[in-house]
Amino acid sequence: MDERIREAFAAVHAEEKFKNAARAAVTKKQQKKMASKSGKRRYVAVVASCLLVMLVGGGWVYATPTASIEIQAEPSLELTVNGFGRVIAVRDFDTEAEDRVVDLSVMHCHYKAAVQQILESQTMRNWLSQGENMEIVIRGQNNSQCEQILSCVESCVSGHGNAHCYRKGWQERGTDDRDEDTSIPSGQGHNHGQGNGHHGGKDR
Amino acid sequence: MRREEEVNQAIERYADMVRRICLVHVKNETDTEDIFQTVFLKYALSSVCFENEEHEKAWMIRVTINACKDWLKNFFRSHTVSLEQVREQTELLEQEHREVWEAVISLPEAYRDVIYLHYYEGYTAPQIAQILGKNVNTVYTRMTRARNRLKEELGGELDG
Numbered sequence: 001m002d003e004r005i006r007e008a009f010a011a012v013h014a015e016e017k018f019k020n021a022a023r024a025a026v027t028k029k030q031q032k033k034m035a036s037k038s039g040k041r042r043y044v045a046v047v048a049s050c051l052l053v054m055l056v057g058g059g060w061v062y063a064t065p066t067a068s069i070e071i072q073a074e075p076s077l078e079l080t081v082n083g084f085g086r087v088i089a090v091r092d093f094d095t096e097a098e099d100r101v102v103d104l105s106v107m108h109c110h111y112k113a114a115v116q117q118i119l120e121s122q123t124m125r126n127w128l129s130q131g132e133n134m135e136i137v138i139r140g141q142n143n144s145q146c147e148q149i150l151s152c153v154e155s156c157v158s159g160h161g162n163a164h165c166y167r168k169g170w171q172e173r174g175t176d177d178r179d180e181d182t183s184i185p186s187g188q189g190h191n192h193g194q195g196n197g198h199h200g201g202k203d204r
Numbered sequence: 205m206r207r208e209e210e211v212n213q214a215i216e217r218y219a220d221m222v223r224r225i226c227l228v229h230v231k232n233e234t235d236t237e238d239i240f241q242t243v244f245l246k247y248a249l250s251s252v253c254f255e256n257e258e259h260e261k262a263w264m265i266r267v268t269i270n271a272c273k274d275w276l277k278n279f280f281r282s283h284t285v286s287l288e289q290v291r292e293q294t295e296l297l298e299q300e301h302r303e304v305w306e307a308v309i310s311l312p313e314a315y316r317d318v319i320y321l322h323y324y325e326g327y328t329a330p331q332i333a334q335i336l337g338k339n340v341n342t343v344y345t346r347m348t349r350a351r352n353r354l355k356e357e358l359g360g361e362l363d364g
Binding site for chain 2: 001002004005006007008009010011012013014015017018019021022023025026027029030033
């Protein structure tokens with residue numbers, strides 16, 4: 001009896017059509033999965049490329065200087081400002097000032113905060129309190145940004161009678177600020193004989 | 205997802221077994237075809253790491269039985285299958301085997317798996333209990349009752 005049952009079960013075999021249907025279903029599913037996987041991969045690649053472009057583009061835009069603030073005093077400094085109003089480079093024109101400028105840590109600060117920090121530094125306060133003149137020259141390509149910087153810097157130096165602000169063209173470098181026809185004085189200018197192009201500058 | 209080659213090997217290895225379980229439960233070929241697809245798709249998509257061939261076989265049995273039960277839960281299917289369709293499935297078998305099959309199919313649903321797993325696959329009651337997720341005593345009871353029914357239907361002695 002047991003043998004009869006075993007034989008009856010053993011007599012049953014899977015027809016090829018069932019196997020083929022199962023194979024076809026699995027293949028179809030695998031292809032679908034592969035297609036969706038490659039679709040996902042493509043999407044990830046596109047998103048990653050966009051992010052990379054944004055990152056590189058953003059970095060490039062951030063690192064592009066659009067204006068500079070030249071503080072002619074002792075020490076003389078130049079702050080390079082980007083389109084976002086952030087300080088992206090600090091240059092000093094006096095070797096002695098090297099350590100002092102490092103202490104200021106104005107990199108990546110907003111230019112207003114940077115100028116305030118510089119003016120409040122002990123060195124600058126000493127300079128101004130001795131009755132020495134300070135000239136601040138704003139240079140830039142973008143008119144409206146330069147105007148904004150100028151008015152902002154003017155408000156920063158408003159308490160110091162011997163500090164004067166100017167606006168000059170972006171290309172006017174290495175020349176005497178006082179002699180330039182294009183200079184737009186915002187206060188009473190004084191040639192201090194220092195500043196951009198006058199000394200071998202040191203980039204930070 | 206498993207590789208196509210791996211799935212094809214499984215189809216070759218377990219197709220007969222799946223067919224027999226389907227024959228025990230399912231009443232027509234269309235449903236059998238659907239269950240074949242369900243079982244092997246589940247295998248293809250499964251991330252279960254089998255310890256050995258026995259583990260894999262037990263997994264296949266469980267998945268096939270569950271697929272058959274799910275299929276039968278469908279009200280429309282469970283109420284629209286004629287007796288002729290059941291006979292069609294065993295038509296190609298020899299007369300002697302057909303009698304046995306018809307006797308097995310006439311058993312209550314719960315007894316059929318036990319008969320197949322014990323008499324054909326050679327599993328013991330505790331092993332069947334583990335595969336089906338039932339109590340061992342329940343399996344023993346089902347086995348005894350199924351055996352008595354088959355004895356009545358087919359005549360002769362069962363070795364047990």
